Amino acid sequence: MEKSVKLTYKNETFEFPLVGGTEDELGIDIKKLRALTGLVTLDPGFKNSGSCQSGVTFLDGEKGVLKYRGYAIEDLANGADFLEVAYLLIFGELPTSAQLDKFQSDINEESIVDEDLKVILKSFPKTAHPMGILASLTSALTAFNPSSVDVDSEEDMYKAIVTIMAKFPVIVAWTQRKVKGLPLNYSDSKLSYVDNVAKMMFKKPNSDYDLNPTITAALNKLLILHADHEQNCSTSTVRIVGSSHAGLFASISAGISALWGPLHGGANQAVIEMLEAIKADGGDTKKFMAKAKDKNDSFRLMGFGHRVYKNFDPRAKIIKVTADEVLNELGIVDPILDIAKGLEQEALSDTYFVDRKLYPNVDFYSGIIYRALGIPTEMFTVMFALGRLPGWIAQWREMRMNNEPIGRPRQIYTGATEKVFKTLKKR
Ligand code: CMC
Numbered sequence: 001m002e003k004s005v006k007l008t009y010k011n012e013t014f015e016f017p018l019v020g021g022t023e024d025e026l027g028i029d030i031k032k033l034r035a036l037t038g039l040v041t042l043d044p045g046f047k048n049s050g051s052c053q054s055g056v057t058f059l060d061g062e063k064g065v066l067k068y069r070g071y072a073i074e075d076l077a078n079g080a081d082f083l084e085v086a087y088l089l090i091f092g093e094l095p096t097s098a099q100l101d102k103f104q105s106d107i108n109e110e111s112i113v114d115e116d117l118k119v120i121l122k123s124f125p126k127t128a129h130p131m132g133i134l135a136s137l138t139s140a141l142t143a144f145n146p147s148s149v150d151v152d153s154e155e156d157m158y159k160a161i162v163t164i165m166a167k168f169p170v171i172v173a174w175t176q177r178k179v180k181g182l183p184l185n186y187s188d189s190k191l192s193y194v195d196n197v198a199k200m201m202f203k204k205p206n207s208d209y210d211l212n213p214t215i216t217a218a219l220n221k222l223l224i225l226h227a228d229h230e231q232n233c234s235t236s237t238v239r240i241v242g243s244s245h246a247g248l249f250a251s252i253s254a255g256i257s258a259l260w261g262p263l264h265g266g267a268n269q270a271v272i273e274m275l276e277a278i279k280a281d282g283g284d285t286k287k288f289m290a291k292a293k294d295k296n297d298s299f300r301l302m303g304f305g306h307r308v309y310k311n312f313d314p315r316a317k318i319i320k321v322t323a324d325e326v327l328n329e330l331g332i333v334d335p336i337l338d339i340a341k342g343l344e345q346e347a348l349s350d351t352y353f354v355d356r357k358l359y360p361n362v363d364f365y366s367g368i369i370y371r372a373l374g375i376p377t378e379m380f381t382v383m384f385a386l387g388r389l390p391g392w393i394a395q396w397r398e399m400r401m402n403n404e405p406i407g408r409p410r411q412i413y414t415g416a417t418e419k420v421f422k423t424l425k426k427r
Contacts, residue, residue: 009037023058040410047307050231052239052404056089056394057230061308066315068228069093077318082223083107083193086390089228090161090397103162108189110166111196114144117171121178130175130382131260137171139253149248151400160248161393169193172386173200176379194220197386202374214329215373221322222366225315226384228391232307234258234265238392239399240407248396255392256385262302265388267363268380271303272371275336278343283335285342293352303340303364304347310357319365323372332372340365 004015005028014036017029027050034040043049058067066073069088076085080094087095087103095103120140124133145163150156174184183205187196191211198216203209229235238255242248259265278288292301306313327334344360347353363384370380 007037009039019053021053023060034410040412042412045307046231046236051236051407052231052399052402054230054395054398055092056398057228057391059230059308061306061310064309064311064314066229073225073314074318077221077224080224081192081194082220082227082387085224085227086165086193086393089390089394104193106158106162107166107193108187110163111170111187111189113141113167113170113174113186117141117144118174118184121174121184124178126179126181129260130179130376130379131256131266131385133175133178134171134382134385135253135256135260137175138168138249138256141167141171142247142249142253145249151397157397161397164249164252164393165389168389169197169200169386172382173197175382176201176375179376179379194223197223214326218322218326218369218373221318222369222383223387225318225362225366226387228388228394231395232264233261234388235392235395238396239404242396242399243404243407245400248393251396252389252392255388259385259388260381265363265381265384267302267361268367268370268384269377271340271363272336272367272377272380274302275339275343278339279336283339285339285346289343289346289350293350301343301347301353301358303361304353305356305358306361309359309361312359313361315362316360316364319362319369320360323365323368326369326372330372334368334372337368340368 002018004017007014007016014033016033019027019029021027030041041049056069058070059065068076068085069092071088071094076088080088083104084095084100087100117137117140121133121137124136141164149160170187177184185200185203187200191199194216195211198211198219199209202215231239234255237258238251241254242251246254262270274288278285281287288299288301291297291299292304323337326332327337344364347358347360352358366384367377367380370383371377375383
């Protein structure tokens, strides 16, 4: 097998080693490229560039495979609890019962949020987007939990992880309760992580909340499916912010902002808005398909296409089945589910989508489930963030433990050169 590649430049040949991964991926190690040749590489959007070596998540976009720490996503989504998956991602192995009990009880212990955070939440207008609120409150957690993390201390690291895992669902629930005008509440130490999420989000002040197994099972599955996705935009943001040795909460707050965009996690909100617009327009899916294909029209079929998957997104397959199950079990008939299925059918047999290998992604059907659970559309990306939290933590921890250098890309400068400066009066 080849061990290196050669590059010839100015009649000189340079050799660069190949780096292999455990799933047979190969990359060219160009760490010495600039020092040896004076050249840099140019790769906008990092379509060909690996930013790190990582042992957290593997995905094969051509085959539609996704694994967390070696476990198939299908097995985890169907057989595990979200907190087990969080533990697996962060610490590298599935927990024993004793380890999981300890993780859960440490989280319960930390699940109080400083009451003063409510003042910050209160000062947001009701119309504020929940993702903006979530990013701000996550950043504010740093101010209320100021001790810095010594990444060489396992104890310090564990404390920071437990703190954010505990407080994040509380501020997620508070964000939804603010939107809905409901009083703020706390978790219940007797309940599991996901049951607590459901209760904190949905409990009304004038009645008890009976846990609904359909709702908690659907939430559990969605959170697992969103828990990590290797070096996507928000995760890369978390790693690059953390690479300056910014703290965990600050890095995660930056990741939330990155996730918000409609090309990334914000797509789940955009999909429902698109399906609603198609419905309001009379349900003519062909018209919107034509718009998506028209290069003079900025409209894109939201929830379709992926940077890495050039085949079915395995998460979308699971979510589509779950959407059907959840709507059936809850007795909900949602006409936009039919519109979504119609669009998918058309896209899968349309040469534009087939040639470009555009398939439904994780966001195409997830919003239909969130909607059936009674979550407001603007909260969908917040739910994505709640699921992604363990992935961001795992990747941040790995980056710091590997002592990665600060992220600082190069550029090819294309601006003006050698302009003559004139003082303001002379311009
Ligand atoms: N509708 C219509 N055309 C599309 C779409 C789409 N959704 N996605 C890609 N294309 C076309 C694109 O116009 C381009 O065509 P051409 O080769 O003729 O110029 C080709 O397919 C390749 O697209 P690209 O934009 O170069 O691909 P990318 O890897 O840079 O972008 C993407 C990936 C996910 C941003 C893009 O597919 C997209 O905008 N999808 C809609 C938004 C979405 O659903 N995002 C959620 C992604 S999955 C969850 C997550 O990561 O958060």
